[in-house]
């Protein structure tokens with residue numbers, strides 16, 4: 001297993017944890033989606049894989065990368081993990097790039113500093129990676145500054161940088177959300193191609209359940225820091241079992257879907273909202289009084305699990 005998160009709970013001073021007893025696995029060559037509304041804990045989960053935790057957080061559970069627990073490893077092992085084993089791609093490529101350094105220097109310096117490659121070798125590898133990331137005329141682009149490239153081209157640079165150390169795991173946090181539709185499709189195709197060629201494990205974070213269903217092998221749906229449904233992408237999309245998953249699908253229908261758009265009423269809870277029962281109950285069209293008391297437990301459903309007492313009965 002490339003990644004195995006086991007019973008991860010992260011508390012950072014709110015009335016409820018940011019993540020509560022969350023578990024997932026990512027195998028070699030597998031794309032695993034993390035879906036949920038803003039504030040559900042997707043980024044916190046991805047960042048925990050690099051041990052980038054909220055300040056003063058209380059953390060329990062395990063985050064195993066290639067069998068080693070990231071949460072307890074020593075500083076040297078953590079540095080090695082961040083430099084060579086796991087790469088993260090963020091929504092805004094500009095946040096990963098230094099605006100006053102040329103693209104070529106950015107890529108080359110990273111390889112010299114973090115991987116200890118000689119400069120000439122790092123330069124040759126940077127050219128190779130930019131070409132592999134679909135950037136035409138890589139020589140010319142190496143001499144450019146970030147502001148001279150479009151968002152889509154910059155995301156290709158960031159993807160090239162992410163592949164420099166041949167990581168086993170890629171964390172893509174809304175990596176295509178800020179791009180226009182055509183560029184988004186091109187970037188997704190690129191991610192899929194490099195992922196398949198290198199048999200990378202990938203955690204793909206998005207708020208778009210349709211996109212996750214199309215792009216991922218398996219999908220986990222997060223709500224208020226809890227995993228509400230975990231299924232193979234196709235099954236989750238065709239037969240959602242948790243009312244929240246069904247709600248997400250109903251509020252973003254496809255073009256040819258004649259049914260009316262039905263937004264989920266209410267808002268996702270903040271960290272100041274605590275629950276005794278199911279966190280989704282206040283917004284759930286099927287909830288009964290008993291749901292306010294039922295602490296969600298994963299119930300086995302076709303292909304995976306859903307944490308809803310109505311699935312159980």
Ligand SMILES: Nc1ncnc2c1ncn2[C@@H]1O[C@H](COP(=O)(O)OP(=O)(O)OP(=O)(O)O)[C@@H](O)[C@H]1O
Pocket residue numbers: 012018036037038039040041042043044045053054055207270271
């Ligand atoms: N460093 C931190 N300290 C305290 N609270 C935090 C910290 N980071 C995140 N949170 C809180 O944890 C919750 C989950 O945030 P997170 O960014 O993981 O959600 P998300 O699902 O990725 O949302 P988005 O789609 O908006 O990025 C939010 O309520 C957020 O305010």
